Amino acid sequence: MNDRTDVDTMPKLTGKISPDRIRLMRTPRPPEGLIEKLKSISDATSVVADVMDELGITGAIGASVLKPTLPNASIVGPALTVRNLMQREHVYETARLHVNRMAEFEAHNLALPGDVVVIDGVEGISNMGGISAQTGKRQGEAGAIVSGGVRDVGHSRRADYPMWATEITPVTGKWRIETVEINGDIQIAGIRVSPGDIVVADETGVCFIPAARAEEVAERALAKANFEIEKCLAIDAGTAVADLPSKE
Template sequence: MNDTLAFDMTPKLTGKISADRIRVLRTPRPPDGLIEKLKRIPDATSVIADVMDELGITGAIGTSTLKPTLPNASIVGPALTVRNVVQREHVYEAARRSVNRMAEFEAHNLALPGDVVVIDGVAGVSNMGGISAQTGKRQGEAGAIVSGGIRDVGHSRRADYPLWATEITPVTGKWRIETVEINGDIQIAGIRVSPGDIVVADETGVCFIPIARAEEVAERALAKANFELEKCLAIDAGAAVADLPSKE
């Protein structure tokens, strides 16, 4: 008898977003070994940003824009995308009637272990709070990237759920935001992100690698990281500046 627990992986919608607004039911999975390869790169976003420049790929954003909530956090995983817009109903009327159209919980519902929730969100209000972050941690997500506000930072830190966001605010998005699409193409700081694109985030920044180029980027980034390690070892050994390795 197989002792492995069986789970019903069929998404169960809460009713806050219709099924036709979920463009991809399952986030595309990365090739075997790709995530592990990228995790081996120290100072990953800096190295990957250089490689993406060399390959003509736009996709790097600094932490001056997307600020991390956990020091020394680093994550790698496929993007599970969410798009939020401002709710049309007046905020106080929506609050009075408890009209909550936020649906990032549907993204948690779809998430597979290692996914990174990426939210094209609304500025000035929270697109993800502490309970949402705790749920994401429970689902095995690597973390989340939010263009827009987040709140309950202490809660998400206690849950050890890494977040990168453009804003932190106590103002709830419950009565102000409507989630209009999950797993469609989104824009983060002018960069297009598609479901399954590889997200690499650390204390220096965030890189979005198009899945079609991810293997190429990973190979080049590993080679560059190994070259930089060689250079650092030469520095530690006392090599003269003129004698340091200068070509990869």
């Protein structure tokens, strides 16, 4: 059921997707201070992946699968999800008739500052390009995660909009892709992602933290990160290997 509260404050829809395909008009917001806590952790995906293992939570994907387009980029934010499928018609017909059913711009339209657009996309085809990335940057999004192709990488870099994608391709999706759902459950590299789940991404990979476990994961991750800082300080101080801190 769509969230229709505060109708007067809701953005005007673009018409690229039927309103009944938008499951939530606003991405669920994380608890206060949670995003800042995770942002304070260096090499956050490695720390978070360890904590998720300890808690029996799946959700870590390496940068060899979801490759960052911006070096040294790191983001944390709630997931605004998009699901794409191939259009049924042949691309030559849709291109000739200019039939464009992509609607990731509707996700930008609905985005709140700090949101991360997460696209369950189509392989071998661009699910997000440079103008889309520039629009996401203007909307205050943290970045995007795309299972599928992206293009115009130079444009998105100039816009300082980080993306993690499984592929880079010049092949446009606008005559090939249909966006069938926004803010519903999706699958990214075998991981289920729901709107409002917390995305942590850096040059090592991407972690999707279920919203219901996010506070627990963040607390444990911060404690683990602080322990690792203590251990690194001991290494720099010349502490013998046998005497380094060994319990977290």
